[in-house]
Amino acid sequence: MRREVFFGVALVFFFIFMIAAGPGEGQAKKSRPGAARSTHQSTAKQPGSQSPGATAQATDLSPGQINARSAILMEVSTGMVLFEQNADEPIEPASFTKIATLYLVFEALKQGRIHMNDEVWISEAAWRTGGSKMFVAVHTKVSLEDLIKGVAVDSGNDACVALAEHLSGSTDTFVDAMNRKAAELGMTGTHFENPHGLPVDGQITTARDMALLDTAYLKRFPESLRFHSMKEFAYNNIVQYNRNHLLLKDSRIDGLKTGYVSAAGYHLSGTSERNGMRLVAVVMGAANPATREREVLKLLNFGFRNFALVQPFKDGQAVATAKVLKGKKDEIPVYPADKPTFLIPQSQKNLLKWEVHITPDLTAPVKANQVVGELVFTVADQPKRTVSLLSGEDVAVAGWVKRGWQLVSGLAFRLDWKWLSAILGVIAAIAITLILASGRRRKKSF
Numbered sequence: 001m002r003r004e005v006f007f008g009v010a011l012v013f014f015f016i017f018m019i020a021a022g023p024g025e026g027q028a029k030k031s032r033p034g035a036a037r038s039t040h041q042s043t044a045k046q047p048g049s050q051s052p053g054a055t056a057q058a059t060d061l062s063p064g065q066i067n068a069r070s071a072i073l074m075e076v077s078t079g080m081v082l083f084e085q086n087a088d089e090p091i092e093p094a095s096f097t098k099i100a101t102l103y104l105v106f107e108a109l110k111q112g113r114i115h116m117n118d119e120v121w122i123s124e125a126a127w128r129t130g131g132s133k134m135f136v137a138v139h140t141k142v143s144l145e146d147l148i149k150g151v152a153v154d155s156g157n158d159a160c161v162a163l164a165e166h167l168s169g170s171t172d173t174f175v176d177a178m179n180r181k182a183a184e185l186g187m188t189g190t191h192f193e194n195p196h197g198l199p200v201d202g203q204i205t206t207a208r209d210m211a212l213l214d215t216a217y218l219k220r221f222p223e224s225l226r227f228h229s230m231k232e233f234a235y236n237n238i239v240q241y242n243r244n245h246l247l248l249k250d251s252r253i254d255g256l257k258t259g260y261v262s263a264a265g266y267h268l269s270g271t272s273e274r275n276g277m278r279l280v281a282v283v284m285g286a287a288n289p290a291t292r293e294r295e296v297l298k299l300l301n302f303g304f305r306n307f308a309l310v311q312p313f314k315d316g317q318a319v320a321t322a323k324v325l326k327g328k329k330d331e332i333p334v335y336p337a338d339k340p341t342f343l344i345p346q347s348q349k350n351l352l353k354w355e356v357h358i359t360p361d362l363t364a365p366v367k368a369n370q371v372v373g374e375l376v377f378t379v380a381d382q383p384k385r386t387v388s389l390l391s392g393e394d395v396a397v398a399g400w401v402k403r404g405w406q407l408v409s410g411l412a413f414r415l416d417w418k419w420l421s422a423i424l425g426v427i428a429a430i431a432i433t434l435i436l437a438s439g440r441r442r443k444k445s446f
Helices: 002-030 094-111 124-128 144-152 157-168 171-184 207-220 222-228 289-306 400-414 417-445
Strands: 043-046 070-075 081-085 119-121 141-143 232-235 238-241 253-261 265-274 277-286 307-310 320-323 331-336 342-345 352-358 371-379 382-391
Touching: 070 207, 070 289, 081 207, 081 289, 094 144, 094 157, 094 171, 094 207, 094 222, 094 253, 094 265, 119 144, 119 157, 124 157, 141 144, 144 157, 144 222, 144 232, 157 171, 207 222, 207 253, 207 265, 207 277, 222 253, 253 289, 265 289, 277 289, 277 307, 289 307, 320 352, 320 371, 320 382, 331 371, 342 371, 352 382
Parallel strands: none
Antiparallel strands: 043 352, 070 081, 070 277, 119 141, 232 238, 253 265, 265 277, 307 342, 320 331, 331 382, 352 371, 371 382
16 A cells, blocks of 8 residues: 555656646747737847937048038938038028929929929019029020929029029019928028029028938939939030039939039039938038039948948838737738838948837727837847837627637636646546555455
């Protein structure tokens, strides 16, 4: 009897050890990384960068002193400043003003208020405008498309006045619209007095404001580069060449605008796109055209050499799936609310990580574009940006049969099977011991 009891007790401890150890390891192996019910679904590594919309300078990297009164380098899609030098110093805009004029022209085109094939009447006021000219003839009609070319390539002041009168009826009304747009874009150091940039008291800007204008212009109207990248334009049998000579020196540069007035010096804003990243370099108040070109090119090369722009996900790509309780569908794809784009130094391009966090116990009904979690991005383990996750579709409430089954299976899932198995093993071992002991007593009774 003692031997049988000892055997039974040993068997009990054997079952406890084997069952307690076994199910735990087995369950861990079966767990599914990235399951929607987990708040920490996955972590991945990709190149990346700073959050969009940042206005501070990205790092302490520098191209060195820029030989001009002021300068700034900005990435277009994020608005990140990569370098600045006296960027808030007030300075006359000169022909940089024409980008504000063209902004309103392309905006009106997009809104359908004007059209490329419009025939624009050339007033005497437009014809008499001094400075650089497209050489339109008084009391003639010129296509709106040709006037845009005359501004972008020839830097024609006469074309600017003709466009202003066509859009707003008068230059005064048009200039009011220019200043409203400047305020809307956050150009706090800018005031316009005319649509072309000829010197006049009170007309002022900063390199930072011009970069803000340029980036907004390029983001909203990328088609404008078709005009700014033209190397020459012939109108009325007069051929004029683009004053932005960087178009001839580097085929990757496709804009944007030059400017000059004696009180301010030589200006140039240059833009280029490489590896999916577009930069704008603004140099104002250089001593001569060659200097402004050299300094803009130096800024652009510095930016492309030292920074990388990364988009971790393709447009329209689902980043995870979310499990849905009590729904007709068990899971749905989820998408980032914003297009996550990051700009960081090349030295950190492999340090972008992200985590997917899904709302626990997501329950039907679920609406399309409902917030169901978040993406948390870090660079070098430092938080950089959080983006909401949205459901990709509607999920209606399931029927009572499916809801009941999910309730039962959910309760079963929440049980601690490790210890439940151990308890059942103990019960089984005790039962075996009792059966053996009972059999032994019956045998002795005979």
